[in-house]
Amino acid sequence: MARRSTQAASDGADKAKPVTSYDVAREAGVSQSAVSRYFTPGASVSARTRAKILKAVNKLGYQPNAIARSLITRRSSLVAVVVANLGFNPEFTSVLGQALSARGLNTLLFTLDHESDADHVIDQLWQYRVAGVVAAVTLPPRHVDMLSQREIPLVFVNRAYEDVPVNSVSCDQSEGERWLVDGLCAAGHRRIAIVSGPEDSPVSRQRVSSAADRLANIGVKPVEIVVADFTYQGGREAMRKLAAGSAQPDAIICANDMLAIGCIDEARHALGLRIPEDISIVGFDGSAPGQWASYDLVTIRQPTNLMVDAAIDMLMARIDDPQLITEKRVFSGELVRGASARLADT
Amino acid sequence: MARRSTQAASDGADKAKPVTSYDVAREAGVSQSAVSRYFTPGASVSARTRAKILKAVNKLGYQPNAIARSLITRRSSLVAVVVANLGFNPEFTSVLGQALSARGLNTLLFTLDHESDADHVIDQLWQYRVAGVVAAVTLPPRHVDMLSQREIPLVFVNRAYEDVPVNSVSCDQSEGERWLVDGLCAAGHRRIAIVSGPEDSPVSRQRVSSAADRLANIGVKPVEIVVADFTYQGGREAMRKLAAGSAQPDAIICANDMLAIGCIDEARHALGLRIPEDISIVGFDGSAPGQWASYDLVTIRQPTNLMVDAAIDMLMARIDDPQLITEKRVFSGELVRGASARLADT
DNA sequence: AGAAGTTTAGCATTCGAATGCAACAAATGA
């Protein structure tokens, strides 16, 4: 038998049972409908009734029950935010959460280990009748269809689908890679290697192929392409492989900042290379650690705030009108000229 | 007038109206109660009925409406996770989210800019009748009281309250700081400075006072205490101040890893100091970047996984029995012997 | 077979707020 808190048991506050709109109505001498309207923006309530209700609300400490409201309106104020554990950009999630909150929406967070856990997530968010979904992971087309059939607005971040019409905001990966490639080549680099992220990551694939394409245009062939996961350790291992191979690159294009940081640390601390004198290393994302003095990465900064705002605007527009046609918004990144690579103006 | 998706408008899937338990009941030729019981673990349903319902569920693609369920049971499966924007430890949130998910709970994430935004958050989570709260921020006592009156289980992470009985899991900050201080002093350091976090952060205060106390015990007085916020820039500025002052420390104890990283970068890249030859720098947390080769911090690693598991265990025990007495669980940290400081065995 | 005990099924009610509708009051216009 469980011990119980003597405090809770003795102070008589045992059944602090929730205050409902009926309690408020009785206290204020009005109907429950009036109380409901009081909390409905734009509903017509006279000043006199307003005052009475306000008083009762304060006296009783009433807070509307969002659950009951969602049941009748058939929609909650929850927005599902789906991110992958590894590609997890904390700043993005944080900014997104605050922006949602500022608009009166709450964040239902789903952190996936593997993108295959999506099944479970879709069930959950549907059970909660979320008002919308922001996904920074890839969802299988059947889930996208399901959401669109249920008229749940969905916005992807940095994912584009070829055939399915979906909403998305993204940073122009191709353009960013072109800038990096051009800068490196103009500075005289010719032995360029690429460190790719996981092969099932569309973000990685797009960045890598954009870089490779641009190189091809210029008439340069990557000396090697190494696949790693999007982690610091992945970057270190990739650098180790490159150093051990015969390619001997003089520049490395990494699929994100984390990989670039790993490469730099391995190059400096394990291989004794100087950066950028011996080797240039560039990343992608514009993450905070990449800008630390120890790394000072050349990278492409994604405009996080703009992207978050755009995502939420799209989401809210579709919450108001679920039939709005799909739209893709692509933002340019910003070339950050750090000291991790020799880069020429182009 | 808004344009509409020709696709959605033409494929006839316009009103995919939600499947309810009544629909399933009709399809399966049973009562709605039976369907409900089918989804209630431990409820008595015969094998035959089970089969009929399962079939109907699959055919119609039914998912119980969590909103309706919460309304009647008066409790949702949502757990509010409240973190501060700045002290935000992404790994912690991520691990916590997954652990909750594994137990069938969903994460309602609140990211606070300033701990004073707590008012708003408390309203929100009460509106959603969350099953519990995990707070990595300080909540004013009136909120703690309110939650306890409403019988909403609350577990703090790395916060202890003096007077109010609350549940908490934490890492033993004092012990950790003692280890650091002892190690530094045993290595001969005497001119020790402290870089504190924001003054309204209990975590910072506790770490700083523990370190100062231990120093006092040994008979050493900190040469200077600088206040900074828990950021990289804060660390850099703190280091700059220390270097500009007359104290000239030979070791710096930082209230967290982020500050230590900032100090190191400033010392190396702006002041031209060698670490740890010219100055020892230690942190606290055991964050991932602190372990990167460029920093290789001496720090105290918090046992994130243990703490998360403990937090969830406590939470779930109190969801089952809200009257359980409060409990505080304190875990030892782990001294990480990096290369950012000269440290002696003690 | 019949009595007693155990499952299982269904009915009816409940949770708390939103809303269409009708009744009514206040404000405007003729």
Place this chain on the structure above:
DNA sequence: TCATTTGTTGCATTCGAATGCTAAACTTCT
């Protein structure tokens, strides 16, 4: 002043699943 418009209010119903209670079906035992 009366008719019309506009603004408020309350009643009754609705959302979808959970559950106490009773009745029916099935077991088990004598």
